[in-house]
Amino acid sequence: MTLDLLQKNQVAMITGFNLNEIPLKFIEMGCFPGSSIELLQRAPFGGPLYFKINETHLSIRMDLAREISIEITKN
């Protein structure tokens, strides 16, 4: 599944992404395949998503989340 479908308080692992669609900044923040990821908050009306990825807290938009494949590790 992709990251935009992750529910609040579920924990997942990033399994892959298409490099062309991912800004370098996201990778520089320490987010790449193997990173653990947790959804903390969703802004309303399809706004940004607020994640904890490894130790980093950051928010990204839905369209970017759709490009990132994940595997749920803890429900």
Added chain:
Amino acid sequence: MKHTINIALIGNPNVGKTSVFNMLTGLKQKVGNYPGITVEKKVGVFKVNNQLKANILDLPGSYSINATSKDEQVVLDLLFDQNNEHYPDVVLVVADVENIKRNLLLFTQIKDLGLPTILAVNMADRMGPKGISLDIQSLEAALDTKVVLLSVRENKGFEELKGAIASYKELSKEKIIDIKSIDTAHFEQFAAANPNKDVYQHWLVQDGSSSSEIKKIQHKETVKRYQIINEALNKSYAVNALEASDIRSKMDRVLTHWFFGYAIFFGIMLLIFQSVFDWSSIPMDFIDGLFASLIESLKETLPAGKLTDLITDGVIAGINGVVIFIPQIAILFLFISLLEESGYMSRVVFLMDRIMRPFGLNGKSIVPLISGTACAIPAIMSARNIENWKERLITILITPFTTCSARIPVYVIIISLVVPDKKVFGFIGLQGLTMTGLYILGFFMAIISAWILNKIIKSKQKSYFVVEMPTYRLPLLKNVFYTVVEKTKSFVFGAGKIILPLSVLLWFLGTHGPGDNFTNAEEIITSTYVDQQLSEEDLQDKVASFKLESSYMGLIGKSIEPVVRPLGYDWKIGIAVIASFSAREVFVGTLATIYSVGSHADEEDISLIKDRMMRETFPDGTKVFTLATGVSILLFYAFAMQCISTVAITRKETNSLKWTVIQAVGMTLFAYIVSFVAYQLLK
């Protein structure tokens, strides 16, 4: 003999870089800003020891030296330009002990440039509450550098840091990774094509491969760097999660909540405006009283005459017109810096992104739009961290519509003249309501223009949004204080520098004139009115105003009158409006100068410019400051681009003459049309 070295201060955003800078330099810092001076440079000086002095340059926060935003480009430009006067002898990389892994990415890149690099691990006071332990020696060995633990809050580690800086020559310049190990084939080829060059440095600026190819390698590079960082930290860094207390997630649950998040944000905005307009009235009244008594005592001590009038009613009244707004500006900057320092601003960015997106803006655009209520210049600069060019351009173009503090003096005086001091529904003041309306109008215009610009500007560049949500921190009072002092100072001196010469120029133009009309004004008027029974007083008034009309200023004013008359202005307002194109806040001072020149010298109680404006009439005897004229002035000041500094900063930040002209001409033309329509409908 004292020796001086250059230090570059570098770090990710939100690592407390600026507090380290403030701690080292105190108030011995210089921020170059406003037209002509390089905006991004913040330089300070401090004594390392008795033999060594250091110039320290605070560079904008960046995540890596693979520049994706303009802020990051500044860092890159400096580190690659050995001829730059600020080119560092030693680089001080600041990391935050809680986010050290991510912060080290930048550190390893800088170190690989072959520069002597010290790592300062900041916020050491957070280690206890977060259950963090750090083995400095082991980290130093792994990173092949000097590591210093710092705590600004507890003032710890700074002597050790200075010691490390003093012995900067002993720092290793060895690279951390061999760039060729990232992609052997690519870099072997690159090295062969660029012999005798440092491969990593040269690759950063010169790789001619396709952008997707470069990105692939940057990806590999980043992963490789994280591997090495992980290895280094495994041996030296541990977090005991059991000891960690987590207020952050509790605060985030409320502050980014789909309902409470917005409610709190609007509450904070209300609080800011409440304090700017209500609570600031006490210090403002105090300043006003101070200037009134200053003017009075000067009038008593100086010989009566036109020059005294210029000093008291022109220059000092004009300066008062700026100084009186210090409380409001200081309060605005205080709140903005609190929002930024505490980490709350990133939550606002998160909340607002969805709302801003349909207008071609980014959640990050909210920062310039809020700061724009203080001053458009720092606001436009704060748009730098918007990576997407189109979103950044639109943000820059619309920010001057937000009601900056320079408009406040104009609004206050015009509203008090033309809007009755009545209450609606028994408790809402009509004047305050008008003021609020003007703020909403400015914001509304900004959004509408963004929407239009979004339709016009074409861009293929993909917009993306990756925003770090930093830890909440209690703002350091010292940082907040410095920000407020620095911004307020530059506002006052910036405006003062314009008002002073402008008053003198206007005074000169108003007291000199060509031809007989000016020199023989007294005789001409006396003979014209010889048949009428005029009192001495009225006759003096007629002479003074005839003299002003025949002066250079009068002639200039009369020649521009046809342009401003359709908006309801007489030639004197016309001159004040034209003068305001240097900066809006000179409006009141300019009128004060014109009126003081235009009155006869021994006239009393004209010190209150407002009374003088109220009495002002057109030649046919009708009042100048009617509701129609007042509304027309308010709208003109709300929309016109009347600020040279903003024009200069737009030019600099967009690097485009075209957009600078579109912004300035577009806003001013729009202002003219709206004011024209409003005056013609209301008169």
